[in-house]
Amino acid sequence: MPLPQLTLYRHDKNSRALITLAGEIDLATAHLVRRTLAQCLHDGIRTIDIDLTTLTFCDLTGLNAFLDASHATSAAGGSLRLHYPPPVVARLLALTGTGTLLLGLPAVPLGRPTDLPRVSGADLMERKSPAVPAGVL
Template sequence: MCLRLVGELDMSTVGQLNDTIDRLAADGARQLLLDLAELTFCDSTGIAAFVRGDNRAAADGGWLRLTGATGRVDRVLQVTGLADVLAYQPDTADPASQDAP
């Protein structure tokens, strides 16, 4: 399952992402790709949502990957170390070809 995040991910929008991840997990989704190519901003609540989603997926025997971040969002992933912790693919060309963590 691929989710495309658009705009800003912050305290006012992170609840929607968490709710969507929870709903997809409850519906049986075990593999989740978050496409960040159109995400223009991500604060600490967004980072926490990525970690929460990754933990949720792992607990259910699945995985969560991030892909396509640019600009500030890519910088946040690099500076926080999240790019190293989560399965981060800068290129959205063929995310299915990457091995699960």
């Protein structure tokens, strides 16, 4: 089985960097993401945009690398945003509730309790959750 690969491209302009990731982020490659994002802060970059268009996979170690870098960037007075996440990454962000932090999207306001549909226990038993393919997370 071939090892997963990740290619990182970095383009700086003033105090802003565009990082493009191609390939897979997992336990074997997340350290590359961490190191690249830490180097941006070390170099004085305070706005980090990460293009995920060509990313094919990201697991929780990759998500943690993004979250840690986002926290460090915010503490330094900057911002980190993910752009164009592929479906597998968008699903990971949705499942973990981290999309508002990493994508810069506004939080979805919850409606008043009277605005929510009433669902009985029988309705819940009849509904089936979609199956989650193995290896998605």
